[in-house]
Amino acid sequence: MRRYPAILAAFLMAFGSPVLARDIVVRSSAEMQAAIKAAQPGDQIILANGDWRDVDIQFDAQGTAAKPIILKAMTPGKVIVSGASALRLAGRHLVVKDLVFRSGQPLGEAAIVTRIGNRWAENARLTGIVIDGFSNPDRRKEDHWVALYGRNIRFDHSHFEGKQNLGAMFVVIRMPGWPLDNNIRLDHNYFGPRPVLGSNGGETLRIGTSEESLSPSGTVIEDNIFERCDGEVEVISIKSGGNTIRRNLFLRSQGAVVLRHGNGNLVESNIFLGMGEANTGGIRVINRDQTVRNNYLEGLAGGNFTAALSIMNGVPNSVINRYHQVVGGEIANNTLVNPVSILFGAGASAERSAAPEGVKVTKNLVVTDLSHAPFRVDAPTTGIQFAGNVTNISVPDGVGFEQKPVALRRGANGLLYPRNQAMADLGASRQLVAPKRSAVGPAWYRPASQSAVQPKPSRTVTIQTSGALVAALANAHDGDVLQLGKGTFTLDEPLPVRRDVTISGAGAHISFRAATLFVMEEGGSLTLRGLTISGKEAPSAVGNAVIRSSPRTMLTNYVVDIEDCLFLDLAHTTQFDLIATTPATFAGKVRIAKTQVTDLSGAVLAATSERGNAGLYPVEEIEFEQLSLTRVGMIADVLRQGTDESTFGPRFSLLDSQITESGGVRLSGVQVTRISQNRFLRSAKLEVIHSVGEPSTRITNNEFAASPPPVVSELYFKGPLRAEIRDNRLQ
Ligand code: CA
Secondary structure (H helix, E strand, O other), X not given: OOOHHHHHHHHHHHHOOOOOOOEEEEOOHHHHHHHXXXXXXXXXXXXXXXXXXXXXXXXXXXXXXXOOXXXXXXXXXXXXXXXXXXXXXXXXXXXXXXXXXXXXXXXXOEEEEOEEOOEEEEEEEEEOOEEEOXXXXXXXXXXXXXXXXXXXXXXXOOEEEOOXXXXXXXXXXXXXXXXXXXXXXXXXXXXXXXXXXXXXXXXXXXXXXHHHOOOEOOXXXXXXXXXXXXXXXXXXXXXXXXXXXXXXXXXXXXXXXXXXXXXXXXXXXXXXXOOOOOOEEEEEEOOEOOEEEOOEEEXXXXXXXXXXXXXXXXXXXXXXXXXXXXXXXXXXXXXXXXXXXXXXXXXXXXXXXXXXXXXXXEOOEXXXXXXXXXXXXXXXXXXXXXXXXXXXXXXXXXXXXXXXXXXXXXXXXXXXXXXXXXXXXXXXXXXXXXXXXXXXXXXXXXXXXXXXXXXXXXXXXXXXXXXXXXXXXXXXXXXXXXXXXXXXXXXXXXXXXXXXXXXXXXXXXXXXXXXXXXEEOOOOEEEEEOOEEEOOOOOOOOOOEEEEEOOOOOOOOEEEEEEOOEEEEEOOOOOOEEXXXXXOOOEEEEEEEEEEEEEEEEEEEEEOOOOOXXXXXXXXXEEEEEXXXXXXXXXXXXXXXXXXXXXXXXXXXXXXXXXXXXXXXXXXXXXXXXXEOOEEEOOOOOEEEEOOOOOEEEEEOOEEEOOOOOEEEEOOOOOOOOOEEEOOEXX
């Protein structure tokens, strides 16, 4: 029965005159390529259900407007493209439907690419496509999930989530000799969680590149949901002109919509909901004639490059890949509720010295119940024409907003509007509606992240012997608590951590005989509570560590959280670290609190494993609090090289701690540093080295007894010290 269409197809091919559109079921790569080669307008090539592993689908065909050639799944959701695979398209009037890319990685530049060699696709539609977790296992290797070349392409009702390696997820590529008038429409798609990457290249969408950015692309991004797209400071990076971004919902996404290059773009009727989460951003304006109107932005906590709204300063006569001056354009009728940051002339510096000019800022409404005013002026605003803007909070000189009380009430659409009818024409329209979840993505796809299946409940496993600890860790589920009894646990081999586990036990004493006690592996996170850990029996080799990330590449961002622990006897060899990072691994957070470390020859955190100038670094957030460190080689050694400005971290804090006869910190390229309420006794200096971006360093209320004062230096920036160092006592 199922083979009948294939037989019919063969019959028609054999006897010519294929006047009828055919449904051709294919069950192998070879059958598929043969069917594509013979395809006539109106044909449907149907991929049999099952796993299509390591396939290079070259959909190269010529349909017609009335009779496109269709490539689709037999049953939506039942055709899985896996392994190292790609779908490549060239030709005209092609449709691809209902394919799932999972359990694999792109073969070549992208999982889906609309070119084959130097030929591209036109008048194509891709709909009902799922790409879920389809990441190269080496997070440093760059690729895309979708790379669109050509023109007149619609990509809709598709689902993307979980890209963990380098490279913008979805790109429109514009190059000399290729179509620049792309006329691409991306609509009703779900762009789901993308974790913090820890370098540039974590964008969710990028339209063009700087080289061809002065021509219009005509790409329309509408009615999509972007949820927790956290890769880097740009969720959408527009690098071309004449694009439209409208009616999208940006939900809890770290990063902003950035009009990075190109002129005459429109950002209209979008809803941004940050829910107060760190780094959630809005819209950043650069270049000429940009229109930003009728957007609603609430609870965006980002600053600097992820401010709720920022109008940047430009570089006079900028080269194509730097910052063109903001000239003309309009920012009108936007509502901003509880924004942490609104910037005028953002990024002003000796290089970025051209202030915005001729831009109209009209009828915007800014209302906050946060204690601080969000406005900041970095450059003269005399070139900005303010009219009819209102805010309830104080404004600095140069910001043309009238200050008056504004009472808000939620409308039927869930958004906030002024109660006062006299303010009805201020801010965003009452007609604004967020896209519904049911309206985006393929209706038939439910990803693991939204699964109705409950995760296994966490268990507490009581452990009395070393062997039992090894076994329990090997068989752990996420959330398990391994509760150690009193006594000594001696480990002969490193313990791999592959799940999110807690090991606790007041009165438990762990000793280890290998160079490493815990190795963080893919999927692992480690919480330690109440343990005493001794390095006394560790080998006499250089470079031991209590906790080390994997020697293999890791995609998932791991967490190490230590509280109420005691570490000792870690100084009989050199460079014995408490936590040491490895290349191509990334910790979302390292937290150590209420913990004592005595006699450690290396660093409490050695995070210098990423080198080169791409701006990679190994840990996003480092929190040290209430530590007692005695005879410790270094508190933290953190390195982020390069001049890229695209990341939120690294961030470092050291609070309420006692440091005695120990090394200091060396923080190079860290974005946020807080060192407060500590006492340093006979210890080495704190060294903070700023690179690019807007590093924020605060060293306050510390006591330096027989210890040198902190030193903050700049690698590139020329000007006054960019650090707050005050209320420290030197003795
Ligand atoms: Ca970027």
